[in-house]
Amino acid sequence: xxxxxxxxxxxxxxxxxxxxxxxxxxxxxxxxxxxxxxxxxxxxxxxxxxxxxxxxxxxxxxxxxxxxxxxxxxxxxxxxxxxxxxxxxxxxxxxxxxxxxxxxxxxxxxxxxxxxxxxxxxxxxxxxxxxxxxxxxxxxxxxxxxx
Numbered sequence: 425x426x427x428x429x430x431x432x433x434x435x436x437x438x439x440x441x442x443x444x445x446x447x448x449x450x451x452x453x454x455x456x457x458x459x460x461x462x463x464x465x466x467x468x469x470x471x472x473x474x475x476x477x478x479x480x481x482x483x484x485x486x487x488x489x490x491x492x493x494x495x496x497x498x499x500x501x502x503x504x505x506x507x508x509x510x511x512x513x514x515x516x517x518x519x520x521x522x523x524x525x526x527x528x529x530x531x532x533x534x535x536x537x538x539x540x541x542x543x544x545x546x547x548x549x550x551x552x553x554x555x556x557x558x559x560x561x562x563x564x565x566x567x568x569x570x571x
Contacts, residue, residue, distance in 0.1 A: 427454050428484060449484075497542025499551055503529055504538055507559075516562050529555060 429446035437443055448454035464470035478486050496504060507513040508525040519525040529538055532554050533547040541547040 425457055427457070428480065429454075496539035499541045499548065500539045503541070508538075512563065512566070513559065516559050 428449040430449075432445045432447055434442065434444045461471040462468075481487055503526070508522050508529065514520065514522075514525050517525050517528040519528055526538060529541075529551070530536065533541050533544075533550045535541055535544065535547050541551055
C-alpha cells in the first residue's frame with residue numbers, strides 16, 4: 425500500500441513516545457485501509473506497520489537520487505565499472521550476472537566489498553594471481569580461437 429501524505433504535526437508523548445499526524449492525498453483509500461486496522465485500547469497494542477518514508481518536492485515528486493561518489497581504487501574501479509559488468513567475465517567466472525561475478529571476486533580476494541581490494545596487500549595479490557592474470561590469459565585464448 426502506497427499513500428502520499430503530508431505531515432501535519434508531531435509531538436513527544438508523556439511516556440517517552442512520539443506521535444505524528446498525517447493527512448493523505450487520497451482520503452478515501454486511506455480511510456478504507458485504516459478502518460480495518462486494530463487500534464490501541466488500554467494495554468492492547470494497535471496494528472503495527474513498517475513505514476518507508478521518502479520526502480517529496482512541492483509537486484509530489486521524489487527528488488532525484490544523489491549520485492554516490494566512487495570510493496574505490498584502480499582495481500575496484502576496473503572490477504565495478506568494467507569486468508563485473510562484462511558477459512565475457514561472467515563466462516570466465518561461470519557467473520550469470522554482475523552480482524554473481526562480484527561475489528566470485530569477493531570470495532577469491534577474501535573481502536566483503538570490491539572497494540576493499542586496493543590497499544589490502546593480500547587481496548591485491550589474490551586479485552592479480554588468481555583473477556587478473558588467469559583472466560587475461562583466458563581472453564587471449566578466446567581471441568586466438570576466434571581468429
